[in-house]
Amino acid sequence: MFRHQGKTRTLIHNLRIASLLSFVAGIVNVTGFFAVQRLTTNVTGHFAFFLDEIFKLNFWQAFVYFLYIFFFFLGSFVSNFLIEITSRKNDLYIFVVPAFIECLILFAIGFWGQSLPMNNANTIACSLLFAMGLQNSLVTSISNASVRTTHLTGLFTDLGIELSQLFFYKEKEQNDKLISSIKLRLTIISFFFIGGIVGGILYAKFKLHSLFFAASALVLGLIYDNLKFKFILLKRKLKNG
DSSP, X not given: OOSOOGGGOOHHHHHHHHHHHHHHHHHHHHHHHHHHSXXXXXXXXXXXXXXXXXXXXXXXXXXXXHHHHHHHHXXXXXXXXXXXXXXXXXXXXXXXXXXXXXXXXXXXXXXXXXXXXXXXXXXXXXXXXXXXXXXXXXXXXXXXXXXXXXXXXXXXXXHHHHXXXXXXXXXXXXXXXXXXXXXXXXXXXXXXXXXXXXXXXXXXHHGGGGHHHHHHHHHHHHHHHHHHHHHHHHHHHHHHO
């Protein structure tokens, strides 16, 4: 689900990566909000707050909201920068470094974050926004912009458009394409909600340590993808041998 790109990428690959990463994002979204009362998976709300503080002449608070937006952007920039560097050496491993950095951030905030919220809520928010920027850019690049997993506004817009198009596009090829796209968007939305529910349940008991579960899910997904890739290579080798 991580390695396939371009023409070799199928709906199944996108469904798998969408379910995994939207589940992770759902946990991060709820955990971050409960811990520091900040949105930590998207910047739409932060942009509105940024402008509101500017008009109120609260420039320091406006700068804080600007930092939230910037760190999400920075995560996206760093992720794709690393992908471009890696792709010049080996296309099969373009996802490794951004995914590793995301896991590292989630584990770090889960481990040390418990002592930070009272005085360093902004540090946690910026760190999680950076991690989600990494993730969103990574999955967007891998899936050729078919999958985005950290926020739902655009997904519900696209879902509404595509559901309405079902009444008008009746040709089999068009209809199959629409149904595949709707299935993908419903998968992202569903697993984001499931991740949010799981995140809320875990936060009630483990607080910021619940981020360990998000990071572990991502690690397990990477391990599964690597083992499956090696298994496929082994099958090909035995078949050709």
